[in-house]
Amino acid sequence: MSRRAPRAPRALSGAAWMIAVICLLPMIAVVLAALTGGTDTIVSLVSTVLGRYAVNTGLLIVLVSLGTFLVGVGAAWLVTMTRFPGVRFFEIALVLPLAFPAYVLAYAYTSVLDHPGIVQSTLRSVMGWGPRDYWFPEIRSLGGAALMLVFVLYPYVYLLARASFLQQSGSTFMAARALGARPLAAFLTVSLPLARPAIAAGVLLAVMETIADFGTVAYFGVQTFATGIYTSWFSLGDRAGAAQLAVCLLCFALLLAVLERAQRGQAKYHDPSRGQKHQPPLHLQGAQGWIAMVLCGLPVLLGAIIPIIALISLGLGSDQDLLSARYLGFVRNSLVLASTAAVLTVIAAIGLGFYQRMQPGRLSSSATYISRLGYAVPGGVIAVGLMVPFAAFDNALDAWMRATFDISTGLLLTGSIWLLVCAYMARFLAAALGAYEGGQALVHANMDAASRSLGKGPFATLRRVHLPILTPSLLTALLIVFVDVMKELPATLIMRPFNYDTLAVQAYRLASDERLEGAAVPSLVIVAVGLLPVILICRQVGRR
Known part of the structure; x- marks a missing residue:
């Protein structure tokens, strides 16, 4: 026995x-503090800032979800299912933006794209424009905050989507191709649905990080629940208001946690041919190969290379x-x-x-x-x-x-x-x-x-x-x-x-x-430390 x-x-x-x-x-x-804080605070919040916090947080979630899905899934499909110049480099380099906090990217791009930055200064110098002679997108906005978050959070979707694509058998994809479907149509109707649970889990992780972000939205002046908690606690000295705002954010965060767990539990499918035949990669030649290289290079360029260059140039002048x-x-x-x-x-x-x-x-x-x-x-x-x-x-x-x-x-x-x-x-x-x-x-x-x-x-x-x-x-x-x-x-x-x-x-x-020049120095140290786990992840990606 x-x-x-x-x-x-x-x-x-x-x-x-x-x-x-x-x-x-x-x-x-935080729930008990909110319940004992009285109704005057919550009534005041509802009539003043609660609606703005909810709308801005909701818009940020929608924009980041859409952006991380498009960039992460598109990059994962290109490096997994196709072959083009530099694909081995990009399958690792696409993870690099994960080392950057979003607020560090916000500091870097403000120095580049703001009115005194190099981009607008060059435009005025070349075109002979005055300050009021042209329109330029405002980086310090809700759209700018969403863009910074997309740059640093898409690797969550990329890593999970790539892992799912690698695990799929090629039989179903090749069956769709044999029935006359073009590669893009076969991807949309076969590969993408099979990877849906993993992709959804990656997007939900990005959304969790989005609602938790404070540095980016605070620096860009976007009023969300995260900034409202800090403002109520420190600027207004309203502990009850901070607790009640925290409860609003907590409820949404726990809902996302439940959804992420449900998606993780569904992240499997039955395929008796799995492991027997892998999908042959599509070899992109000529213009198609160059387009794929540009599409994979843009996230790396915008999410890692340009911010590093901007921070170094700022730090040297501080x-x-x-x-x-x-x-x-x-x-x-x-x-x-x-x-x-x-x-x-x-x-x-x-x-x-x-x-x-x-x-x-x-x-x-x-x-x-x-x-x-x-x-x-x-x-x-x-x-x-x-x-x-x-x-x-x-x-x-x-x-x-x-x-x-x-x-x-x-x-x-x-x-x-x-x-x-x-x-x-x-x-x-x-x-x-x-x-x-x-x-x-x-x-x-x-x-x-x-x-x-x-x-x-x-x-x-x-x-x-x-x-x-x-x-x-x-x-x-x-x-x-x-x-x-x-x-x-x-x-x-x-x-x-x-x-x-x-x-x-x-x-x-x-x-x-x-004082962006001064902020660049501690930001560079944070990024340098953040590169350590990303390098480990890149090594594992390279081995696989």
């Missing part, structure tokens, strides 16, 4: 649920010194926050993943699912959700200590690094879980059984069997979370300790003061 697998230790299950509660706390707290004590402080703060959050988040992912493996069932699945929800919740919502209860706790403790011992404890948790790290963990735990679970598929159940037969307990099995095999996946998770924390802006702006600025905060502050 075979021995049953041991249940997860109580310490492991307790730690897993404590992590899940930390991730769930901001959502519960008075910012990366080696000064002040800038070294920004770098140190960013590295401390990012590394601490990355290590703790990956440890939390290991605990949750191992708990689900040791004790599969509804209880462990619920803990893991709750912990994933933070990825769909914008950083501003998590910040408000954590600040409200912990500020109330600090104030209550301080009042009790004053009344009892005549001692002021001040703010012990609010405004601390550890509370900010908790916000990062809640926000990015889903990314670490995804990388961990991808590596865990390599750990066969027989390995656990062999470890138990040798008398090893659960934690010894984790340390001596799982972790050595999972090391590459864990390093990838560390790097992904590290870079995401380096780029995170709204949570850092709201929750950072006093006089504890990071590179992202410094870039935002200088750009808000219209």
